[in-house]
Amino acid sequence: MKVITCASYYGTGSSAITDYVSEFEGVFSLTNEEFRFLHDPDGVDDLAFHLLENHNRHNAGHALKRYKRLVDFYDGNIFGRKYAPFFHDRWKEISYRYIDALTDFKFNGWWMYDLYDRGPWFYFRKRIVNKLLHKTLWRNDPERTLNTMKSEVTYCSAPTEERFVSLTKAYVGELLSEASGGAQTVMVDQIVPPSNLPRYTRYFDDIKVVVVDRDPRDLYLLEKAEWKDGIIPHDDVETFVKWYRYTRKHRQTEIFDGKTSLFVQFEDLLYRYATETARLRGFLGLDEIAHTAPGTLLVPERSKRNTRKWLEYPQYAADVAYIEEQLPEYLYDYSAVGVM
Structure with missing residues (x-):
């Protein structure tokens, strides 16, 4: 199975990758639902830390119980189904078997x-x-x-790294096979983060990670004037700039090698559609012939409406100027694509 995933920093347009890849015949897409169980707090990566890197008599087994609780949450309930429908109501069953496989023994304690x-x-x-x-x-x-x-039950677990990686790889593979009906290529959103990629790609035999970012001016204005959901700081532009740098700090050392991982600028997908999607197909190993539904999900002209937002909100010109001064290395060069 080839796994294709996108990773981003919230609101940076990674769904454009999901939309584009989903237009290809032979790709099973899990839609834009985010599957973050590997890297969320209390997720699989926390298991790796507590079971392998910082094993002790209490934390290791308790990490398994914390993951079990996260599994229960992601299963959903009568107020909202989460992962369960995607895995044909087997998310919890498969996850519990994974937890049992990692557990050496239990006792009442x-x-x-x-x-x-x-x-x-x-x-x-x-x-x-x-x-x-x-x-x-x-x-x-x-x-x-x-x-x-x-x-109360106490879990005890002390696997080798080889065993942990092997069991996790089998676990992820079983989940994706169940969801896709055994498809050869699966598109899944946010299954790995944009940072520390080798730590997560080891759980896959064949994965392609596309990391997507966008112009900070648009991200700030979309959050401040339209989304207003409170996830991105927008009350003052100085805090936004600190947050933007903070969330991208890993890029000072992160390597996107063009083999397992690729960095894509959201705006290039819209303003350089032909050349950027050709580069994307080459990286993902997708045949252009299989692009049987072009323009049905990723529509550049429609998505362009969410770019250059400073033209719509001139009242925030001072904030935009501050972002341009503080984050010049992250600005998209519109002049290079003939847009002023």
Whole structure:
């Protein structure tokens, strides 16, 4: 199976890659839904850290329980289905088998974080009897602890790196095969992040990662004037500039090798459509003949409406000038494509 994925920094237009690739015959697309379970907090990469790199008697097994909780969340519920429909209601089943495969053994036991994870009220309710006993019957036995969680299960896991990578690769492959019906090429959104790519691409036999960014002026104005969803800072332009640099800091050392990973500027997909999509096809190994539905999902003329937004919002001219001064290396050169 060849896996194609896009990675971005929020709002930078990576869905254009999903749309373009989905126009090809023989590509199974999981749509623009983001599948972040490898790199989200408490996700698979946290397992790698706690099971391999910083293994200890408590954190390793607890990381498995935290991942199980994330699996449950991503399965969805009656208020909103999340991953379950994409994997034919087998997301949780396949994920639980992966957790079991990583688990060496279990026993009935608990520690403080089993209480902490359930919130402060649960913690204090469970521990108040223990405190009362220490003030009365156990006043001379300070080390004694009341077992208030007899049904709690502790997981124990200490795999080798080879075993962990092998099991994770099989897990990801089974999920994508289930979702796609065994397709040879699968398009999946955000399954890896744009940073520290070798850490995540090791879980795939064949993956192509397209990292997408866009002009910071447009990103700022879209968030400030249109999206207003609060994920990108936009109350003051100085904080936006700090955030933009902060989220791209990895690019000082990140290598996009043109073999596994490719960097694409969103605007090039629109203003240099023919040449940029040809470069993209070459990297992805897609045959132009298989492009059977061109222009049905990625429509450059339509997407261009979300560029050069400063022309629509002249009231933010001072903010735009500040971005141009502070982030010149990230600005898209419109003059190079004949647009002023």
